[in-house]
Amino acid sequence: MKLFIGYRRKMLLLPFLFLVPALLLYAVFFVYPFLFTFLLSFQQWDMISPDRTFAGLSNYAELLRDEVFWMSLRNTFLYLLMTMPVSIGLGLGLALLMESLSRGRAAYRFLFYLPVVSPIAVVAILWSLMYDHRRGVVNMLLTFFGIDGPNWLSDATASLWAVAIVGIWRSFGYETLLYVSGLKSIDKGLYEAASIDGAGRLSRLVHITLPLLSPITLFMVIMGVISSFQNFTLIKIMTGGGPNNSSNVLVHQLYQEAFQFFSIGKAAAISVILFAIVLLISSAQLRLSRSAVHYS
Incomplete structure (x- = not known):
C-alpha cells in the first residue's frame, strides 16, 4: 500500500x-x-554608473509635470482612434466583398496580406519616400486632383496622420483574413432560414454576420489596442516623434528617456504606466464584451 x-x-x-x-x-x-x-521606476539611474539611488515617486511626479508626456499620451490615443476602427472596418468590408466573388479570392488574399508580412523598417522607409513633399508619389497624386499636399512628415498637423495611414495600410490585411476565416465558419443554413423569413442583406448582416463575428472582432480590438500602444518603428524612422513632438508616442518617449537622456527611472515609470493603461483597457473590453459577444 x-x-x-x-x-x-x-x-x-x-x-x-x-x-x-x-x-x-x-x-x-x-x-x-x-x-x-x-x-x-522608483530609482534614479543613468545606466552607466553602477549605483542606483532610491527616488520614491519622484519619477512619476516628474512625468505628471512633463508636457511632452501628456502630448505623447494624447498622440498614442489619437493614433489608436485613427487606425484601429478604420482597419477593422476596412477588413470586414473587404472580407465581405471577397466572399461575394466567384474567383480570384486567393490572389486578393495574397495582395492584402503582403503588407502585414513586409519588414516594418522597409515599409517605413518606402512610405517616407512616397511622402516626400516635392517628388513623393502621394503629393503627385494629390496634385493630379488639384490638391496641394502638405509636407507630410514635417508638418505638425499632418505627421501623425501620415504615420496612421501607414499603420492602417500595414494592418488591414490581417483583419481581412481573420474575417474571411470567420465568415467561412458561419453555417449557411442560418442565412437560408433568414431569407425564407424575408430578411434582406442588411438584416442578415446585422442580426447574423456581425454577432457571429463578434469574438473575432473582440480579439482584433484587444490586439489593436496593444499594437497601437506598442507603435515605435514607424514613428522612429518616419518622423522621430517630430516636429515639436506632434507625432511622439509613449513608447518613443520611453526610448528617448532611456537611450537619449539616460533617465532610466523615468523610462521605467513610462513603461509601468503604459502597462497599466493597456491592462485597464483590455480588462474593460473583456467586461463590456460579456453582453455583446456571441460564441454560438
Missing part, C-alpha cells in the same frame, strides 16, 4: 517536472524583467 501511495505521488509530480523548463524561461524573460522595471 505504501509503495502504491509513493508511486502515485511520483506520478502526480511528474507533469510539474515537465513544466519546469517552460516556467524557468517565463520567469527569466518575463517575470524578472517586469519586476526589475517596476523597481527601476
Whole structure:
C-alpha cells in the first residue's frame, strides 16, 4: 500500500517536472524583467554608473509635470482612434466583398496580406519616400486632383496622420483574413432560414454576420489596442516623434528617456504606466464584451 501511495505521488509530480523548463524561461524573460522595471521606476539611474539611488515617486511626479508626456499620451490615443476602427472596418468590408466573388479570392488574399508580412523598417522607409513633399508619389497624386499636399512628415498637423495611414495600410490585411476565416465558419443554413423569413442583406448582416463575428472582432480590438500602444518603428524612422513632438508616442518617449537622456527611472515609470493603461483597457473590453459577444 505504501509503495502504491509513493508511486502515485511520483506520478502526480511528474507533469510539474515537465513544466519546469517552460516556467524557468517565463520567469527569466518575463517575470524578472517586469519586476526589475517596476523597481527601476522608483530609482534614479543613468545606466552607466553602477549605483542606483532610491527616488520614491519622484519619477512619476516628474512625468505628471512633463508636457511632452501628456502630448505623447494624447498622440498614442489619437493614433489608436485613427487606425484601429478604420482597419477593422476596412477588413470586414473587404472580407465581405471577397466572399461575394466567384474567383480570384486567393490572389486578393495574397495582395492584402503582403503588407502585414513586409519588414516594418522597409515599409517605413518606402512610405517616407512616397511622402516626400516635392517628388513623393502621394503629393503627385494629390496634385493630379488639384490638391496641394502638405509636407507630410514635417508638418505638425499632418505627421501623425501620415504615420496612421501607414499603420492602417500595414494592418488591414490581417483583419481581412481573420474575417474571411470567420465568415467561412458561419453555417449557411442560418442565412437560408433568414431569407425564407424575408430578411434582406442588411438584416442578415446585422442580426447574423456581425454577432457571429463578434469574438473575432473582440480579439482584433484587444490586439489593436496593444499594437497601437506598442507603435515605435514607424514613428522612429518616419518622423522621430517630430516636429515639436506632434507625432511622439509613449513608447518613443520611453526610448528617448532611456537611450537619449539616460533617465532610466523615468523610462521605467513610462513603461509601468503604459502597462497599466493597456491592462485597464483590455480588462474593460473583456467586461463590456460579456453582453455583446456571441460564441454560438
